[in-house]
Amino acid sequence: MKLKIDPLKCICCGLCENACSLNRDxxxxxxxxxxxxxxxDKADYFGLVLKTKGEGxxxxxxxxxxxxxxxxxxxxxxxxxxxxxEPCDLCGGKPKCVEACPVQCICAEG
Amino acid sequence: MHLCGGLSLYLRNGKVGVxxxxxxxxxxxxxxxxxxxxxxxxxxVARSLAEEHGEDSLVLGTGLLTYSFVPxxxxxxxxxxxxxxxxxxxxxxxxxxxxxxxLTGFDFLVLKGKAQVPGYLWVRDGIMELVRxxxxxxxxxxxxxxxxxxDQGDNEIHVISNGPWGDKGALRSQAIxxxxxxxxxxxxxxxxxxxxxxxxxxxxxGELDVAEPEGHxxxxxxxxxxxxxxxxxxxxxxxxxxVAKRDDFKQIVHRNVAxxxxxxxxxxxxxxxxxxxxxxVLSKEPGYLHFDIPALEKAFxxxxxxxxxxxxxxxxxxxGAEPTSVLERMKSTGPPLEAVSAVLSDxxxxxxxxxxxxxxxxxxxxxxxxxxxxxxLGLGLCPRYWAKVGFDMKSIGSFAEATVGxxxxx
Numbered sequence: 001m002k003l004k005i006d007p008l009k010c011i012c013c014g015l016c017e018n019a020c021s022l023n024r025d026x027x028x029x030x031x032x033x034x035x036x037x038x039x040x041d042k043a044d045y046f047g048l049v050l051k052t053k054g055e056g057x058x059x060x061x062x063x064x065x066x067x068x069x070x071x072x073x074x075x076x077x078x079x080x081x082x083x084x085x086e087p088c089d090l091c092g093g094k095p096k097c098v099e100a101c102p103v104q105c106i107c108a109e110g
Numbered sequence: 111m112h113l114c115g116g117l118s119l120y121l122r123n124g125k126v127g128v129x130x131x132x133x134x135x136x137x138x139x140x141x142x143x144x145x146x147x148x149x150x151x152x153x154x155v156a157r158s159l160a161e162e163h164g165e166d167s168l169v170l171g172t173g174l175l176t177y178s179f180v181p182x183x184x185x186x187x188x189x190x191x192x193x194x195x196x197x198x199x200x201x202x203x204x205x206x207x208x209x210x211x212x213l214t215g216f217d218f219l220v221l222k223g224k225a226q227v228p229g230y231l232w233v234r235d236g237i238m239e240l241v242r243x244x245x246x247x248x249x250x251x252x253x254x255x256x257x258x259x260x261d262q263g264d265n266e267i268h269v270i271s272n273g274p275w276g277d278k279g280a281l282r283s284q285a286i287x288x289x290x291x292x293x294x295x296x297x298x299x300x301x302x303x304x305x306x307x308x309x310x311x312x313x314x315x316g317e318l319d320v321a322e323p324e325g326h327x328x329x330x331x332x333x334x335x336x337x338x339x340x341x342x343x344x345x346x347x348x349x350x351x352x353v354a355k356r357d358d359f360k361q362i363v364h365r366n367v368a369x370x371x372x373x374x375x376x377x378x379x380x381x382x383x384x385x386x387x388x389x390x391v392l393s394k395e396p397g398y399l400h401f402d403i404p405a406l407e408k409a410f411x412x413x414x415x416x417x418x419x420x421x422x423x424x425x426x427x428x429x430g431a432e433p434t435s436v437l438e439r440m441k442s443t444g445p446p447l448e449a450v451s452a453v454l455s456d457x458x459x460x461x462x463x464x465x466x467x468x469x470x471x472x473x474x475x476x477x478x479x480x481x482x483x484x485x486x487l488g489l490g491l492c493p494r495y496w497a498k499v500g501f502d503m504k505s506i507g508s509f510a511e512a513t514v515g516x517x518x519x520x
Protein backbone atom coordinates (compact mmCIF):
# COMPACT_ATOMS: atom_id res chain seq x y z
CA MET A 1 0.00 0.00 0.00
CA LYS A 2 1.14 3.57 -0.64
CA LEU A 3 -0.35 7.02 -0.34
CA LYS A 4 -1.37 8.93 -3.42
CA ILE A 5 -1.76 12.70 -3.20
CA ASP A 6 -3.70 14.94 -5.55
CA PRO A 7 -2.41 18.36 -4.50
CA LEU A 8 -5.00 20.38 -6.38
CA LYS A 9 -7.70 18.84 -4.22
CA CYS A 10 -5.96 20.06 -1.07
CA ILE A 11 -7.77 22.83 0.82
CA CYS A 12 -4.94 23.36 3.30
CA CYS A 13 -6.96 22.39 6.39
CA GLY A 14 -4.04 20.74 8.20
CA LEU A 15 -6.03 17.76 9.48
CA CYS A 16 -3.58 15.29 7.91
CA GLU A 17 -0.68 16.67 9.93
CA ASN A 18 -2.57 16.49 13.18
CA ALA A 19 -4.00 13.03 12.46
CA CYS A 20 -0.53 11.67 11.74
CA SER A 21 0.92 13.11 14.93
CA LEU A 22 -2.02 11.86 16.99
CA ASN A 23 -1.47 8.35 15.71
CA ARG A 24 2.24 8.51 16.51
CA ASP A 25 2.29 10.21 19.88
CA UNK A 26 -1.35 10.38 21.03
CA UNK A 27 -1.15 14.17 21.27
CA UNK A 28 -2.37 17.05 19.13
CA UNK A 29 0.54 18.72 17.36
CA UNK A 30 1.77 19.29 13.82
CA UNK A 31 5.34 18.62 14.88
CA UNK A 32 5.77 14.87 14.65
CA UNK A 33 3.84 14.01 11.50
CA UNK A 34 5.34 12.35 8.44
CA UNK A 35 3.22 14.58 6.26
CA UNK A 36 3.38 18.37 6.39
CA UNK A 37 1.69 21.26 4.72
CA UNK A 38 3.92 23.44 2.63
CA UNK A 39 2.42 26.90 2.45
CA UNK A 40 3.32 30.17 0.78
CA ASP A 41 0.16 31.92 1.90
CA LYS A 42 0.73 35.29 0.28
CA ALA A 43 1.02 33.64 -3.14
CA ASP A 44 -1.78 31.15 -2.38
CA TYR A 45 0.64 28.33 -3.07
CA PHE A 46 0.21 25.23 -0.96
CA GLY A 47 0.68 21.51 -1.11
CA LEU A 48 1.89 18.55 0.91
CA VAL A 49 5.25 17.01 1.64
CA LEU A 50 5.33 13.33 2.68
CA LYS A 51 8.30 11.42 3.99
CA THR A 52 8.07 7.80 2.89
CA LYS A 53 10.15 4.71 3.54
CA GLY A 54 10.54 3.66 -0.09
CA GLU A 55 10.26 6.75 -2.28
CA GLY A 56 12.15 9.34 -0.28
CA UNK A 57 10.28 12.59 0.06
CA UNK A 58 7.13 13.05 -2.01
CA UNK A 59 6.61 16.69 -2.93
CA UNK A 60 2.97 17.19 -3.84
CA UNK A 61 3.09 20.70 -5.28
CA UNK A 62 0.20 22.39 -7.07
CA UNK A 63 2.01 22.06 -10.39
CA UNK A 64 2.63 18.35 -9.94
CA UNK A 65 3.90 15.51 -7.75
CA UNK A 66 7.60 14.68 -7.70
CA UNK A 67 9.89 12.70 -5.45
CA UNK A 68 13.20 13.79 -4.06
CA UNK A 69 16.02 12.08 -2.26
CA UNK A 70 16.13 12.77 1.42
CA UNK A 71 19.06 15.13 1.05
CA UNK A 72 16.79 17.67 -0.61
CA UNK A 73 13.17 18.73 -0.48
CA UNK A 74 13.00 20.09 3.02
CA UNK A 75 9.48 21.32 2.41
CA UNK A 76 10.56 24.91 2.65
CA UNK A 77 11.95 27.06 5.40
CA UNK A 78 10.29 26.69 8.70
CA UNK A 79 10.39 25.09 12.06
CA UNK A 80 9.14 21.69 11.01
CA UNK A 81 11.68 20.19 8.60
CA UNK A 82 10.50 16.90 7.16
CA UNK A 83 13.93 15.29 7.20
CA UNK A 84 14.05 15.01 10.98
CA UNK A 85 10.81 13.10 11.11
CA GLU A 86 9.92 9.46 11.01
CA PRO A 87 8.81 8.18 7.61
CA CYS A 88 5.19 7.25 7.04
CA ASP A 89 4.31 3.79 8.38
CA LEU A 90 0.80 3.86 6.87
CA CYS A 91 -0.58 3.64 10.41
CA GLY A 92 -0.36 -0.12 10.23
CA GLY A 93 -2.62 -0.33 7.19
CA LYS A 94 -5.31 2.24 8.00
CA PRO A 95 -3.76 5.67 7.30
CA LYS A 96 -5.23 8.33 9.57
CA CYS A 97 -4.46 11.13 7.12
CA VAL A 98 -6.67 9.43 4.55
CA GLU A 99 -9.46 9.13 7.11
CA ALA A 100 -9.12 12.76 8.17
CA CYS A 101 -8.81 14.37 4.74
CA PRO A 102 -12.20 15.93 3.96
CA VAL A 103 -11.61 16.23 0.21
CA GLN A 104 -9.97 12.93 -0.79
CA CYS A 105 -6.73 14.73 -1.54
CA ILE A 106 -4.88 11.80 0.08
CA CYS A 107 -5.82 8.26 -0.89
CA ALA A 108 -4.38 4.85 -0.13
CA GLU A 109 -3.76 2.60 -3.10
CA GLY A 110 -2.35 -0.86 -3.64
CA MET B 111 0.33 15.95 30.49
CA HIS B 112 -0.44 19.49 31.59
CA LEU B 113 -1.53 19.86 35.19
CA CYS B 114 -3.44 22.62 36.90
CA GLY B 115 -3.99 22.39 40.66
CA GLY B 116 -3.06 18.73 40.47
CA LEU B 117 -5.79 17.97 37.93
CA SER B 118 -5.12 16.82 34.40
CA LEU B 119 -5.81 19.52 31.88
CA TYR B 120 -6.81 18.32 28.46
CA LEU B 121 -6.72 20.55 25.39
CA ARG B 122 -5.16 23.28 27.48
CA ASN B 123 -1.64 24.38 28.29
CA GLY B 124 -2.80 25.59 31.69
CA LYS B 125 -0.88 28.82 31.29
CA VAL B 126 -1.60 32.51 30.77
CA GLY B 127 1.25 34.71 29.55
CA VAL B 128 1.24 38.27 30.86
CA UNK B 129 3.42 40.88 29.21
CA UNK B 130 3.87 44.30 30.76
CA UNK B 131 4.91 46.33 27.72
CA UNK B 132 5.81 49.42 29.77
CA UNK B 133 8.31 47.48 31.88
CA UNK B 134 9.30 45.03 29.15
CA UNK B 135 8.61 42.20 31.58
CA UNK B 136 6.86 38.90 31.09
CA UNK B 137 5.27 36.65 33.68
CA UNK B 138 2.99 33.66 33.77
CA UNK B 139 -0.02 32.63 35.77
CA UNK B 140 -1.97 29.39 35.81
CA UNK B 141 -5.17 29.21 33.84
CA UNK B 142 -8.01 28.82 36.31
CA UNK B 143 -9.74 25.52 35.75
CA UNK B 144 -13.24 26.04 34.41
CA UNK B 145 -16.04 24.26 36.25
CA UNK B 146 -19.02 25.27 34.10
CA UNK B 147 -19.92 25.92 30.51
CA UNK B 148 -20.05 29.64 31.24
CA UNK B 149 -16.57 29.84 32.67
CA UNK B 150 -14.97 27.55 30.10
CA UNK B 151 -15.67 30.08 27.35
CA UNK B 152 -12.66 31.99 26.07
CA UNK B 153 -14.90 35.06 25.95
CA UNK B 154 -15.46 34.69 29.71
CA VAL B 155 -11.80 34.01 30.45
CA ALA B 156 -10.67 37.01 28.37
CA ARG B 157 -13.13 39.25 30.23
CA SER B 158 -11.93 37.94 33.60
CA LEU B 159 -8.30 38.50 32.68
CA ALA B 160 -9.05 42.07 31.57
CA GLU B 161 -10.82 42.72 34.88
CA GLU B 162 -7.83 41.31 36.75
CA HIS B 163 -5.09 43.09 34.81
CA GLY B 164 -6.84 46.33 33.86
CA GLU B 165 -9.53 47.07 31.32
CA ASP B 166 -6.99 48.70 29.01
CA SER B 167 -5.37 45.28 28.54
CA LEU B 168 -5.47 43.56 25.18
CA VAL B 169 -6.20 39.87 25.68
CA LEU B 170 -5.56 37.19 23.07
CA GLY B 171 -6.73 33.67 23.66
CA THR B 172 -7.98 30.35 22.39
CA GLY B 173 -11.03 28.19 22.99
CA LEU B 174 -11.18 24.87 24.77
CA LEU B 175 -11.64 23.02 21.47
CA THR B 176 -9.21 25.08 19.37
CA TYR B 177 -6.91 22.71 17.43
CA SER B 178 -9.00 19.67 18.32
CA PHE B 179 -10.50 17.45 15.61
CA VAL B 180 -13.96 18.93 16.07
CA PRO B 181 -14.76 20.36 12.62
CA UNK B 182 -13.61 23.96 12.14
CA UNK B 183 -11.97 24.19 15.57
CA UNK B 184 -9.81 27.03 14.31
CA UNK B 185 -10.88 29.97 16.41
CA UNK B 186 -9.03 32.11 18.86
CA UNK B 187 -9.96 35.64 19.80
CA UNK B 188 -8.63 39.07 20.68
CA UNK B 189 -10.47 41.24 23.20
CA UNK B 190 -9.87 44.97 23.35
CA UNK B 191 -11.01 47.45 26.01
CA UNK B 192 -14.74 48.18 26.19
CA UNK B 193 -16.02 50.69 23.67
CA UNK B 194 -17.50 54.09 24.57
CA UNK B 195 -20.90 52.46 25.14
CA UNK B 196 -19.45 49.80 27.42
CA UNK B 197 -19.71 47.01 24.87
CA UNK B 198 -17.14 44.25 24.57
CA UNK B 199 -14.94 44.41 21.50
CA UNK B 200 -14.03 40.93 20.34
CA UNK B 201 -12.27 39.86 17.18
CA UNK B 202 -12.18 36.21 16.12
CA UNK B 203 -8.75 34.93 15.08
CA UNK B 204 -9.07 32.32 12.33
CA UNK B 205 -6.99 30.77 9.55
CA UNK B 206 -4.19 28.92 11.29
CA UNK B 207 -3.43 31.79 13.64
CA UNK B 208 -5.85 30.64 16.38
CA UNK B 209 -4.45 27.13 16.53
CA UNK B 210 -0.89 28.41 16.23
CA UNK B 211 -1.45 30.66 19.23
CA UNK B 212 -2.55 27.67 21.31
CA LEU B 213 0.54 25.71 20.30
CA THR B 214 2.86 28.45 21.62
CA GLY B 215 2.35 27.02 25.08
CA PHE B 216 -0.04 29.74 26.25
CA ASP B 217 -3.81 29.53 26.31
CA PHE B 218 -4.14 33.28 26.74
CA LEU B 219 -1.90 36.33 26.44
CA VAL B 220 -2.50 39.54 28.38
CA LEU B 221 -0.78 42.63 26.99
CA LYS B 222 -0.58 45.48 29.51
CA GLY B 223 0.78 49.01 29.29
CA LYS B 224 2.56 50.57 26.33
CA ALA B 225 5.94 49.79 24.82
CA GLN B 226 8.41 52.64 25.33
CA VAL B 227 10.09 51.78 22.04
CA PRO B 228 7.74 50.49 19.33
CA GLY B 229 8.23 46.97 18.14
CA TYR B 230 6.53 43.61 17.98
CA LEU B 231 5.77 40.93 20.52
CA TRP B 232 7.30 37.60 19.53
CA VAL B 233 5.74 34.57 21.20
CA ARG B 234 6.91 30.96 20.85
CA ASP B 235 7.71 27.90 22.97
CA GLY B 236 6.32 29.47 26.12
CA ILE B 237 8.50 32.55 25.65
CA MET B 238 7.36 36.15 25.10
CA GLU B 239 9.78 38.77 23.89
CA LEU B 240 9.35 42.41 22.89
CA VAL B 241 11.47 43.00 19.79
CA ARG B 242 12.29 46.66 19.35
CA UNK B 243 11.61 47.77 15.79
CA UNK B 244 10.52 51.41 15.65
CA UNK B 245 11.24 51.52 11.93
CA UNK B 246 8.42 49.05 11.44
CA UNK B 247 5.94 51.89 11.94
CA UNK B 248 6.99 53.17 8.53
CA UNK B 249 5.78 49.98 6.89
CA UNK B 250 2.43 48.50 5.93
CA UNK B 251 0.94 45.33 7.39
CA UNK B 252 2.16 43.06 4.59
CA UNK B 253 5.71 44.34 4.99
CA UNK B 254 5.48 43.68 8.73
CA UNK B 255 4.55 40.04 8.21
CA UNK B 256 7.30 39.66 5.60
CA UNK B 257 9.85 41.31 7.87
CA UNK B 258 9.02 39.25 10.96
CA UNK B 259 9.05 35.97 9.04
CA UNK B 260 12.40 36.88 7.48
CA ASP B 261 13.91 38.05 10.77
CA GLN B 262 12.88 34.91 12.62
CA GLY B 263 13.56 32.58 9.69
CA ASP B 264 10.21 30.86 9.53
CA ASN B 265 7.55 31.36 6.85
CA GLU B 266 4.87 29.85 9.02
CA ILE B 267 4.97 32.42 11.79
CA HIS B 268 1.56 33.99 12.17
CA VAL B 269 1.38 37.73 12.54
CA ILE B 270 -1.41 40.00 13.73
CA SER B 271 -0.42 43.50 12.64
CA ASN B 272 -2.08 46.86 12.60
CA GLY B 273 -0.68 48.84 9.68
CA PRO B 274 -0.42 52.65 9.57
CA TRP B 275 -4.07 53.16 10.47
CA GLY B 276 -3.71 51.15 13.64
CA ASP B 277 -0.49 53.00 14.50
CA LYS B 278 -2.51 56.23 14.43
CA GLY B 279 -5.17 54.74 16.67
CA ALA B 280 -7.75 55.25 13.94
CA LEU B 281 -11.22 54.19 15.01
CA ARG B 282 -11.80 52.31 11.78
CA SER B 283 -8.48 50.53 11.78
CA GLN B 284 -8.37 46.80 11.28
CA ALA B 285 -5.92 44.26 12.63
CA ILE B 286 -4.62 42.12 9.79
CA UNK B 287 -3.95 38.41 10.29
CA UNK B 288 -0.86 37.57 8.22
CA UNK B 289 -1.93 39.42 5.04
CA UNK B 290 -5.71 39.33 5.17
CA UNK B 291 -8.47 41.42 6.71
CA UNK B 292 -11.94 40.32 7.70
CA UNK B 293 -11.76 39.19 11.30
CA UNK B 294 -11.35 42.58 12.99
CA UNK B 295 -14.47 44.72 12.79
CA UNK B 296 -13.96 46.30 16.21
CA UNK B 297 -10.70 48.26 15.88
CA UNK B 298 -8.25 45.88 17.55
CA UNK B 299 -5.64 47.35 15.17
CA UNK B 300 -5.89 50.62 17.05
CA UNK B 301 -5.42 48.80 20.36
CA UNK B 302 -2.13 47.46 19.07
CA UNK B 303 -1.14 50.98 17.99
CA UNK B 304 -1.99 52.44 21.39
CA UNK B 305 0.26 49.85 22.99
CA UNK B 306 3.20 50.77 20.80
CA UNK B 307 3.00 47.45 19.01
CA UNK B 308 3.41 47.10 15.27
CA UNK B 309 2.40 43.45 15.50
CA UNK B 310 2.08 40.33 17.62
CA UNK B 311 3.77 37.28 16.08
CA UNK B 312 3.58 33.69 17.19
CA UNK B 313 4.78 30.23 16.26
CA UNK B 314 3.58 27.10 17.96
CA UNK B 315 5.55 23.92 18.33
CA GLY B 316 3.79 22.60 21.40
CA GLU B 317 1.43 19.69 21.88
CA LEU B 318 -1.90 19.17 23.56
CA ASP B 319 -3.24 16.15 25.41
CA VAL B 320 -6.69 14.85 24.77
CA ALA B 321 -8.61 12.53 27.10
CA GLU B 322 -9.41 9.71 24.67
CA PRO B 323 -7.23 10.29 21.58
CA GLU B 324 -8.62 7.50 19.43
CA GLY B 325 -12.22 8.07 20.46
CA HIS B 326 -11.93 11.80 19.91
CA UNK B 327 -10.51 11.31 16.45
CA UNK B 328 -13.06 8.73 15.35
CA UNK B 329 -16.04 10.67 16.73
CA UNK B 330 -14.87 13.95 15.21
CA UNK B 331 -14.22 12.47 11.79
CA UNK B 332 -17.62 10.79 11.84
CA UNK B 333 -19.22 14.14 12.64
CA UNK B 334 -17.23 15.81 9.87
CA UNK B 335 -18.40 13.18 7.36
CA UNK B 336 -22.01 13.83 8.36
CA UNK B 337 -21.45 17.54 7.79
CA UNK B 338 -19.85 17.02 4.39
CA UNK B 339 -22.76 14.89 3.25
CA UNK B 340 -25.19 17.53 4.39
CA UNK B 341 -23.28 20.48 2.91
CA UNK B 342 -22.62 19.12 -0.57
CA UNK B 343 -20.02 20.53 -2.94
CA UNK B 344 -17.94 23.38 -1.62
CA UNK B 345 -17.57 26.56 -3.68
CA UNK B 346 -15.49 28.54 -1.24
CA UNK B 347 -16.92 31.92 -0.31
CA UNK B 348 -19.77 31.39 -2.78
CA UNK B 349 -21.01 28.60 -0.50
CA UNK B 350 -21.63 31.21 2.16
CA UNK B 351 -22.76 34.31 0.30
CA UNK B 352 -24.47 35.13 -2.97
CA VAL B 353 -22.15 38.10 -3.61
CA ALA B 354 -19.36 35.65 -4.39
CA LYS B 355 -21.50 33.95 -7.03
CA ARG B 356 -21.04 36.82 -9.48
CA ASP B 357 -19.39 35.76 -12.70
CA ASP B 358 -16.66 38.39 -12.49
CA PHE B 359 -15.74 37.11 -9.03
CA LYS B 360 -15.79 33.45 -10.01
CA GLN B 361 -13.52 34.25 -12.97
CA ILE B 362 -10.68 35.48 -10.74
CA VAL B 363 -10.86 32.79 -8.04
CA HIS B 364 -7.67 30.76 -7.88
CA ARG B 365 -8.25 28.22 -5.08
CA ASN B 366 -10.42 27.87 -2.01
CA VAL B 367 -8.53 27.72 1.26
CA ALA B 368 -9.60 26.33 4.62
CA UNK B 369 -8.83 27.45 8.12
CA UNK B 370 -7.44 24.76 10.40
CA UNK B 371 -9.74 21.74 10.53
CA UNK B 372 -12.48 23.16 8.31
CA UNK B 373 -13.87 20.75 5.69
CA UNK B 374 -15.97 23.41 3.97
CA UNK B 375 -13.85 26.53 3.41
CA UNK B 376 -15.24 30.04 3.09
CA UNK B 377 -11.96 31.56 1.89
CA UNK B 378 -11.47 32.14 -1.82
CA UNK B 379 -8.20 33.48 -3.13
CA UNK B 380 -8.65 35.83 -6.09
CA UNK B 381 -5.75 36.56 -8.41
CA UNK B 382 -5.60 40.02 -9.94
CA UNK B 383 -1.93 40.27 -10.84
CA UNK B 384 -1.65 37.05 -12.85
CA UNK B 385 -3.75 34.34 -14.49
CA UNK B 386 -6.03 32.77 -11.87
CA UNK B 387 -5.35 29.40 -13.48
CA UNK B 388 -1.60 29.68 -12.87
CA UNK B 389 -0.45 27.24 -10.17
CA UNK B 390 3.24 28.05 -10.12
CA VAL B 391 4.63 30.87 -7.97
CA LEU B 392 5.29 33.59 -10.52
CA SER B 393 4.24 36.60 -8.49
CA LYS B 394 4.79 36.97 -4.77
CA GLU B 395 1.69 39.14 -4.48
CA PRO B 396 -0.77 37.80 -7.03
CA GLY B 397 -3.98 38.62 -5.21
CA TYR B 398 -6.05 38.49 -2.07
CA LEU B 399 -7.81 35.99 0.17
CA HIS B 400 -11.49 36.91 0.30
CA PHE B 401 -13.63 36.01 3.29
CA ASP B 402 -14.85 39.47 4.33
CA ILE B 403 -18.47 39.28 3.21
CA PRO B 404 -19.55 42.80 4.31
CA ALA B 405 -16.55 44.33 2.55
CA LEU B 406 -17.29 42.51 -0.69
CA GLU B 407 -20.97 43.48 -0.48
CA LYS B 408 -20.03 47.11 0.06
CA ALA B 409 -17.53 47.08 -2.80
CA PHE B 410 -20.18 45.84 -5.21
CA UNK B 411 -22.71 48.27 -3.77
CA UNK B 412 -20.47 51.24 -4.60
CA UNK B 413 -20.08 49.95 -8.14
CA UNK B 414 -16.75 48.16 -8.19
CA UNK B 415 -16.23 45.03 -10.20
CA UNK B 416 -14.62 41.99 -8.56
CA UNK B 417 -11.13 42.81 -9.77
CA UNK B 418 -11.28 46.41 -8.51
CA UNK B 419 -12.87 45.25 -5.25
CA UNK B 420 -9.97 42.88 -4.71
CA UNK B 421 -7.48 45.67 -5.31
CA UNK B 422 -9.26 47.92 -2.82
CA UNK B 423 -9.23 45.19 -0.18
CA UNK B 424 -5.50 44.71 -0.72
CA UNK B 425 -4.94 48.45 -0.24
CA UNK B 426 -7.06 48.49 2.91
CA UNK B 427 -5.32 45.40 4.32
CA UNK B 428 -1.90 46.94 3.77
CA UNK B 429 -3.04 50.15 5.46
CA GLY B 430 -4.75 48.27 8.29
CA ALA B 431 -8.01 50.07 7.48
CA GLU B 432 -11.48 48.56 7.75
CA PRO B 433 -12.65 48.38 4.12
CA THR B 434 -16.40 48.65 4.63
CA SER B 435 -16.00 52.07 6.22
CA VAL B 436 -13.48 53.20 3.62
CA LEU B 437 -15.76 52.10 0.77
CA GLU B 438 -18.75 53.83 2.34
CA ARG B 439 -16.68 57.00 2.41
CA MET B 440 -16.05 56.53 -1.32
CA LYS B 441 -19.69 57.22 -2.03
CA SER B 442 -19.16 60.90 -1.31
CA THR B 443 -15.62 61.37 -2.62
CA GLY B 444 -15.87 60.39 -6.25
CA PRO B 445 -14.73 57.45 -8.35
CA PRO B 446 -14.10 54.70 -5.84
CA LEU B 447 -10.86 53.11 -6.93
CA GLU B 448 -9.00 56.38 -7.44
CA ALA B 449 -10.31 57.81 -4.21
CA VAL B 450 -9.21 54.90 -2.04
CA SER B 451 -5.55 55.86 -2.19
CA ALA B 452 -6.36 59.41 -1.19
CA VAL B 453 -8.49 58.32 1.74
CA LEU B 454 -5.93 55.80 2.96
CA SER B 455 -3.00 58.19 2.72
CA ASP B 456 -4.73 61.26 4.14
CA UNK B 457 -4.40 61.25 7.92
CA UNK B 458 -7.44 63.47 8.33
CA UNK B 459 -9.66 61.10 6.39
CA UNK B 460 -10.01 58.86 9.39
CA UNK B 461 -12.13 61.52 11.07
CA UNK B 462 -14.56 61.43 8.17
CA UNK B 463 -14.57 57.65 8.07
CA UNK B 464 -15.16 57.55 11.80
CA UNK B 465 -18.43 59.42 11.33
CA UNK B 466 -19.77 56.45 9.43
CA UNK B 467 -21.71 53.93 11.47
CA UNK B 468 -19.83 50.94 12.76
CA UNK B 469 -19.43 48.33 10.05
CA UNK B 470 -21.47 45.17 10.29
CA UNK B 471 -19.67 42.16 11.68
CA UNK B 472 -18.28 39.58 9.32
CA UNK B 473 -18.30 36.38 11.34
CA UNK B 474 -20.52 38.02 13.98
CA UNK B 475 -23.49 38.07 11.68
CA UNK B 476 -23.37 34.32 11.07
CA UNK B 477 -25.80 33.91 13.96
CA UNK B 478 -28.95 35.94 14.47
CA UNK B 479 -28.48 35.56 18.22
CA UNK B 480 -25.26 37.29 19.36
CA UNK B 481 -25.13 35.01 22.40
CA UNK B 482 -24.93 31.95 20.15
CA UNK B 483 -22.05 33.61 18.34
CA UNK B 484 -20.19 34.17 21.60
CA UNK B 485 -20.80 30.61 22.81
CA UNK B 486 -19.54 29.14 19.55
CA LEU B 487 -16.49 31.40 19.34
CA GLY B 488 -15.83 30.91 23.06
CA LEU B 489 -15.38 27.19 22.49
CA GLY B 490 -12.85 27.81 19.73
CA LEU B 491 -15.18 26.94 16.86
CA CYS B 492 -15.63 28.97 13.68
CA PRO B 493 -19.01 30.72 13.93
CA ARG B 494 -19.50 30.85 10.17
CA TYR B 495 -19.06 27.11 9.68
CA TRP B 496 -21.12 26.14 12.71
CA ALA B 497 -23.96 28.47 11.82
CA LYS B 498 -23.98 26.78 8.43
CA VAL B 499 -24.13 23.22 9.74
CA GLY B 500 -26.34 24.03 12.71
CA PHE B 501 -24.81 24.75 16.09
CA ASP B 502 -26.23 22.46 18.75
CA MET B 503 -24.70 23.19 22.14
CA LYS B 504 -26.12 20.01 23.66
CA SER B 505 -24.31 17.67 21.28
CA ILE B 506 -21.18 19.82 21.12
CA GLY B 507 -21.20 19.98 24.91
CA SER B 508 -21.22 16.23 25.42
CA PHE B 509 -18.63 15.86 22.68
CA ALA B 510 -16.40 18.40 24.37
CA GLU B 511 -16.81 16.77 27.78
CA ALA B 512 -15.66 13.43 26.40
CA THR B 513 -12.68 15.16 24.84
CA VAL B 514 -11.61 16.85 28.06
CA GLY B 515 -12.54 13.86 30.21
CA UNK B 516 -14.82 15.58 32.70
CA UNK B 517 -18.29 17.00 33.13
CA UNK B 518 -18.94 20.73 33.22
CA UNK B 519 -21.88 22.26 35.08
CA UNK B 520 -24.68 23.98 33.15
